[in-house]
Amino acid sequence: MKVVLIGVGQAGGKITQALAEFDYDMGFDAVKGALAVNTARPDLSELDIDTQLIGQDRVKGHGVGGDNELGAEIMQESATEVMDNLDGRLTTEAEAIVVVAGLGGGTGSGGAPMLTRELQRIYNIPVYVLGVLPGRDEGGLYQANAGRSVKTCAREADSLILIDNDGWKASGDSLEAGFERINDAIAQRIGLLFASGEAVEGVGESVVDSSEIINTLKGGGIASVGYAAAESSEDPGENVNTITSVTRNALLTSMSLPDAIDAERGLLVIAGHPERISRKGVERARKWMEEETGSLEVRGGDFPIDSGKLASLVVLGGVERSERVQEFMDRAREAEQEKNKEIDPMEGLENDGLDDLM
Numbered sequence: 001m002k003v004v005l006i007g008v009g010q011a012g013g014k015i016t017q018a019l020a021e022f023d024y025d026m027g028f029d030a031v032k033g034a035l036a037v038n039t040a041r042p043d044l045s046e047l048d049i050d051t052q053l054i055g056q057d058r059v060k061g062h063g064v065g066g067d068n069e070l071g072a073e074i075m076q077e078s079a080t081e082v083m084d085n086l087d088g089r090l091t092t093e094a095e096a097i098v099v100v101a102g103l104g105g106g107t108g109s110g111g112a113p114m115l116t117r118e119l120q121r122i123y124n125i126p127v128y129v130l131g132v133l134p135g136r137d138e139g140g141l142y143q144a145n146a147g148r149s150v151k152t153c154a155r156e157a158d159s160l161i162l163i164d165n166d167g168w169k170a171s172g173d174s175l176e177a178g179f180e181r182i183n184d185a186i187a188q189r190i191g192l193l194f195a196s197g198e199a200v201e202g203v204g205e206s207v208v209d210s211s212e213i214i215n216t217l218k219g220g221g222i223a224s225v226g227y228a229a230a231e232s233s234e235d236p237g238e239n240v241n242t243i244t245s246v247t248r249n250a251l252l253t254s255m256s257l258p259d260a261i262d263a264e265r266g267l268l269v270i271a272g273h274p275e276r277i278s279r280k281g282v283e284r285a286r287k288w289m290e291e292e293t294g295s296l297e298v299r300g301g302d303f304p305i306d307s308g309k310l311a312s313l314v315v316l317g318g319v320e321r322s323e324r325v326q327e328f329m330d331r332a333r334e335a336e337q338e339k340n341k342e343i344d345p346m347e348g349l350e351n352d353g354l355d356d357l358m
Contacts, residue, residue, distance in 0.1 A: 009108025028195035033089030054078035064106035071110025104134030104142030109149035140335035147332020159217035208301035224257035229311035243281030264318025271303035
């Protein structure tokens with residue numbers, strides 16, 4: 001799946017760079033362009049990918065200070081400039097645009113949905129948002145920002161792929177080390193998703209192509225991605241249980257949005273050496289996924305790659321009704337009410353007491 005990446009804000013820029021580096025190091029050639037956009041000059045200076053400073057006349061390169069309404073305004077004013085910069089990167093090869101952002105900060109949470117809306121207006125390929133939720137310890141402002149941004153991104157994007165920081169933090173991690181490890185995990189999972197179908201070694205029996213990814217993520221709403229791997233046997237018959245086991249681990253213990261299992265659509269990609277992938281194992285794991293997620297629309301296929309391991313990549317679409325999402329939105333609503341005591345509490349993702357950003 002050939003994609004162009006646009007990182008918005010500090011976290012968005014760092015994750016975009018990690019994705020581009022992973023794709024380059026693996027030789028997948030799925031990332032056809034990468035651009036980081038920010039209102040803070042120092043954040044851009046740390047990156048090796050192409051960058052673009054916006055809002056210079058309003059915030060003088062100092063960022064928006066967590067104000068996501070200001071972030072949205074600046075992105076709206078700068079949309080034409082960003083589009084001009086993007087034109088040279090969007091060739092006929094590109095099958096999707098991915099806007100990457102941390103949803104707690106001002107530039108990312110405000111700018112990402114605004115940029116997504118403009119991209120949808122101009123281009124006729126899918127526009128996805130890869131959004132990172134702030135951890136519980138990152139403060140009420142970040143929670144409220146993310147709640148509003150989730151609500152708006154889920155409406156504007158073809159799909160909002162959510163990453164929950166709290167789900168991937170390890171005890172003892174410093175803040176910086178924790179973010180770096182999470183960025184690497186995101187790059188591995190999302191990088192493999194983009195590369196699915198781009199066979200680099202041998203030919204699989206049922207190779208996943210980009211249309212299956214697009215169909216899994218269609219319909220808007222929220223999506224989640226999981227990954228797990230284990231050593232494989234040279235005999236594919238001995239790998240039936242291995243494939244089932246790594247699929248269970250990916251779905252139950254390693255999703256980017258933990259505990260969000262009920263889904264409308266699913267995709268199972270088994271990556272590994274083509275001669276070690278058991279079709280019986282893939283089909284058994286796919287049927288188990290159907291039962292576990294309650295979805296009747298679970299696709300399955302191979303990703304041939306030269307590796308001694310077998311990996312399971314799980315994609316779930318339509319998980320916005322999960323308890324995990326509702327729990328976060330409730331927390332975001334409470335944070336918003338602390339900011340503005342006049343807001344009435346409401347229930348649900350579509351009507352939860354959080355102002356729409358746009």
